[in-house]
Amino acid sequence: MDEPEALLKGISLFDDFNDEELRRLVEESELRAYAPGDHVITYGEPGRFLGIILSGSVEVSIVDDDGARERLALIEPGSFVGEMSLLTGEPSCADVISLEETRVLIIPNEICTKHFSDKPGAMREMIRTISERLRSREEDEAARLRVEGAWRAVEDRYGLRLTSTKPARILVINCGSSSLKYAFYDTVEPQRNCDGLVERIGEDQGRLNASTPSGEVTRDLGKIDHDQAFQAMADMLIDEELGAIADLEELTGVGHRVVHGGAKYGNPVVIDEEVVRDIDLLADLAPLHNPPNLTAIRKSMQLMPDVPQVAVFDTGFHQKMPKQAYLYGLPYSYYEKHALRRYGFHGISHKYLALKAASYLKLPFRDLKIITCHLGNGASLCAVEHGRSIDTSMGLTPLEGLVMGTRCGDLDPAVVLYLTRQEGMSTDEIDRMLNKESGLKGLSGISNDFRELEDAANQGDRRALLAIHVFCYRIRKYIGAYTAAMGGLDVLVFAGGIGEHSSWARGLACQGLSGMGVEVDDILNRTASPSQGEVIDVSGDASNSKVLVIPTDEARMIARETIRTLGYSSTAAHIQSREDRTVPIRVSVHHVHVTESTKDKLFGREYRLSCTRSLSQPGLYACKEKVDLEGPRGIVKGVRIYGPTRRQDQVEVSVADESILGIRAPIRRSGDVDGSPGITLRGPKGSCKLRQGVIRFMRHLHMTPADALAFGLKDGDMAMVRTEGERGLIFDNVLVRVDPDYELSLHIDVDEANAANIRSGMTGELIGIHDRR
Numbered sequence: 001m002d003e004p005e006a007l008l009k010g011i012s013l014f015d016d017f018n019d020e021e022l023r024r025l026v027e028e029s030e031l032r033a034y035a036p037g038d039h040v041i042t043y044g045e046p047g048r049f050l051g052i053i054l055s056g057s058v059e060v061s062i063v064d065d066d067g068a069r070e071r072l073a074l075i076e077p078g079s080f081v082g083e084m085s086l087l088t089g090e091p092s093c094a095d096v097i098s099l100e101e102t103r104v105l106i107i108p109n110e111i112c113t114k115h116f117s118d119k120p121g122a123m124r125e126m127i128r129t130i131s132e133r134l135r136s137r138e139e140d141e142a143a144r145l146r147v148e149g150a151w152r153a154v155e156d157r158y159g160l161r162l163t164s165t166k167p168a169r170i171l172v173i174n175c176g177s178s179s180l181k182y183a184f185y186d187t188v189e190p191q192r193n194c195d196g197l198v199e200r201i202g203e204d205q206g207r208l209n210a211s212t213p214s215g216e217v218t219r220d221l222g223k224i225d226h227d228q229a230f231q232a233m234a235d236m237l238i239d240e241e242l243g244a245i246a247d248l249e250e251l252t253g254v255g256h257r258v259v260h261g262g263a264k265y266g267n268p269v270v271i272d273e274e275v276v277r278d279i280d281l282l283a284d285l286a287p288l289h290n291p292p293n294l295t296a297i298r299k300s301m302q303l304m305p306d307v308p309q310v311a312v313f314d315t316g317f318h319q320k321m322p323k324q325a326y327l328y329g330l331p332y333s334y335y336e337k338h339a340l341r342r343y344g345f346h347g348i349s350h351k352y353l354a355l356k357a358a359s360y361l362k363l364p365f366r367d368l369k370i371i372t373c374h375l376g377n378g379a380s381l382c383a384v385e386h387g388r389s390i391d392t393s394m395g396l397t398p399l400e401g402l403v404m405g406t407r408c409g410d411l412d413p414a415v416v417l418y419l420t421r422q423e424g425m426s427t428d429e430i431d432r433m434l435n436k437e438s439g440l441k442g443l444s445g446i447s448n449d450f451r452e453l454e455d456a457a458n459q460g461d462r463r464a465l466l467a468i469h470v471f472c473y474r475i476r477k478y479i480g481a482y483t484a485a486m487g488g489l490d491v492l493v494f495a496g497g498i499g500e501h502s503s504w505a506r507g508l509a510c511q512g513l514s515g516m517g518v519e520v521d522d523i524l525n526r527t528a529s530p531s532q533g534e535v536i537d538v539s540g541d542a543s544n545s546k547v548l549v550i551p552t553d554e555a556r557m558i559a560r561e562t563i564r565t566l567g568y569s570s571t572a573a574h575i576q577s578r579e580d581r582t583v584p585i586r587v588s589v590h591h592v593h594v595t596e597s598t599k600d601k602l603f604g605r606e607y608r609l610s611c612t613r614s615l616s617q618p619g620l621y622a623c624k625e626k627v628d629l630e631g632p633r634g635i636v637k638g639v640r641i642y643g644p645t646r647r648q649d650q651v652e653v654s655v656a657d658e659s660i661l662g663i664r665a666p667i668r669r670s671g672d673v674d675g676s677p678g679i680t681l682r683g684p685k686g687s688c689k690l691r692q693g694v695i696r697f698m699r700h701l702h703m704t705p706a707d708a709l710a711f712g713l714k715d716g717d718m719a720m721v722r723t724e725g726e727r728g729l730i731f732d733n734v735l736v737r738v739d740p741d742y743e744l745s746l747h748i749d750v751d752e753a754n755a756a757n758i759r760s761g762m763t764g765e766l767i768g769i770h771d772r773r
Contacts, residue, residue: 004031004105007054011078013126016119025115030106034058034098040081041096044153047085048165049106053077056102060094062146086112087130087705087738089714089773091154093146108165110567113574113712127705131740134705152362158355159560162187165567169250170559171237174257175296177288178202180229183555184237184244187563192244195555196236198229208232212242226292230299253308254300255562257348257554259289261313263339266320266732267770268565271297271309279311285343285396308569310562317347318382318389320733325391342400344392346374350382351389352557353493356550360535361491369486369675371479373509374552375499377405377448381475383482386668391485393478399434402478403471405448408438410474443467450498450505472508479509483516487675489545492518495552500530506538510547517544564772572768574712581767583701583721584745586616587753587760590657591642592627592681593650598690602627602683609643617702618741619644629653630680633662651679651694655751658696668695669735699752700735701766702742711766714738718771721746721764727757732770
């Protein structure tokens with residue numbers, strides 16, 4: 001037996017492992033040697049492995065406010081570090097530094113899950129350590145602050161630098177009707193990264209322009225179709241002198257930009273025959289885009305049958321918009337029959353920009369209210385709240401919303417009827433006029449190129465100036481509307497050809513928004529010229545909101561989504577390999593959590609809440625006491641209080657309650673009440689008006705650390721649970737919450753239970769995850 005395996009045999013964590021299992025574990029891990037003073041783990045480093053100290057010793061320490069190093073723990077052979085990342089995915093909240101010549105076995109998280117989940121002894125020891133850490137944090141504010149600080153210190157919190165737990169080589173393809181763009185990313189050797197464009201597909205003079213590891217290359221291809229264009233790209237990738245790889249099978253995955261995913265696809269997916277059929281069926285909604293997207297997918301699957309293919313949908317980010325944001329004021333039957341609704345586009349760009357802004361500001365993505373402005377020949381805005389697109393300016397097609405290069409944007413539908421009657425225009429003629437002859441080009445009579453319009457306006461052309469003013473006014477109007485929709489604004493982002501390069505457009509778009517807390521610094525705005533990957537802050541000193549200029553990078557975002565989706569697929573496979581995936585279901589009715597202060601106002605000072613029954617989660621109970629909820633429209637009587645008292649008030653209501661009260665409660669995780677509506681609580685001894693606190697709770701899955709480690713899940717994951725029966729369905733966006741005091745159960749509200757004909761006591765089946773913080 002090799003020495004690492006022999007050393008592991010003497011560690012209690014591995015008592016359940018036989019010799020062959022230890023050999024495989026060591027083979028799939030990495031043995032590292034550290035000199036005295038070397039960092040094994042650095043504060044703020046993403047947690048990606050469990051480190052077993054085989055020899056030597058390390059200290060866990062932090063640097064205090066005075067710059068002195070404070071030791072928190074001494075770790076000696078047989079112990080381990082990095083265990084919290086298995087459960088929470090959190091970064092390291094301290095430095096781990098070698099004190100002498102030290103050897104550490106680095107076990108990646110996914111390898112831990114694979115080898116430990118069926119080892120009861122290892123699981124018990126790991127769970128005991130993690131549970132002790134979690135419980136100690138509840139009483140240790142300094143420890144909680146260290147975790148928060150560690151999250152802020154993470155350089156690549158959202159994976160935009162394409163960091164991954166294991167090496168990945170990703171090909172990104174964006175295939176249009178007459179061009180094919182591609183990009184290659186190597187997560188270990190980024191010097192191999194390259195990209196290119198095959199243009200003029202279907203014309204006589206097809207051409208490939210490529211940026212390769214060896215330099216810029218242009219190849220004339222003659223007349224080519226999409227298959228030939230794809231082959232030209234593949235040949236360049238594996239070219240003996242210019243290529244980035246030797247063989248296409250070296251690829252970890254291929255990410256495809258697919259314009260339209262309809263209402264079904266809100267997340268990227270690994271492509272199978274069902275996905276191919278769906279993309280084909282959705283061609284009616286994107287006739288110029290989905291067919292060539294699908295052509296590239298089929299060719300890729302043919303050339304690389306063993307390489308996973310991932311579809312990343314341009315509409316996907318917007319599919320969690322609330323219904324009131326995506327429905328049109330048409331007879332509802334057209335939505336049911338034809339799926340006529342707002343879908344939105346540029347979703348890949350909008351999500352990238354929002355994540356990039358949060359990463360730059362070192363603030364949690366889900367805590368920010370962001371407006372992203374993707375301004376190019378095609379242009380759209382997106383309102384992002386709590387990490388989700390809640391509204392966007394494009395609609396059923398990219399024609400709606402802002403004035404664009406050649407598209408008209410928002411339009412009174414009667415204009416179409418008028419032109420049909422008065423000008424005798426056919427539907428095809430109107431379609432061409434609205435999409436190809438309108439917007440900046442139509443208004444100016446000059447061009448759809450914003451740079452040309454700026455030059456013309458500078459020379460006194462009034463129509464060019466008018467076109468610029470109309471364009472920027474529409475942007476400003478949408479910014480105001482989305483700020484109102486979110487109840488505030490933290491970050492405003494400009495991107496795209498115009499958004500990145502026109503200080504005039506940015507200045508006009510923000511002009512007059514100081515009342516909303518948005519101001520730009522004129523000098524910073526005029527001189528802003530960000531390079532790829534850079535963020536420039538052009539906010540004025542008095543601005544309450546950050547105004548950022550960020551070059552978008554859709555190819556990188558597709559690569560990031562591909563890496564993550566393949567990781568989720570591995571987690572799903574692990575979950576599916578378990579014999580028991582059953583989770584009990586609990587249905588929660590409306591209820592109220594109150595603080596001590598609010599309890600005193602409602603029931604009198606020194607009053608003690610009385611327990612009528614314990615709830616499924618240890619320590620929680622339903623109280624005998626009830627209160628009335630009073631909203632602007634009506635009253636909901638007799639809503640039960642849940643104890644014990646909390647640090648903040650929270651009222652959890654149903655859709656039916658919303659209608660009675662006259663409010664719209666956001667769907668939130670428990671405790672996240674910022675910006676939610678207020679309400680008045682009435683009790684027997686008095687009333688209390690809450691400024692905020694009314695929510696519809698986000699469905700969530702409670703589990704212990706043992707459950708989480710067994711399933712390979714982390715606190716904060718978004719899981720999927722299938723329910724069976726006559727009205728069975730799949731619940732996605734199920735928030736995973738892990739705590740030593742929880743018991744395994746899926747919590748849904750009454751409305752969700754009614755939709756699936758579910759009652760408390762029934763069970764569901766955990767089937768996978770689709771997002772990880």
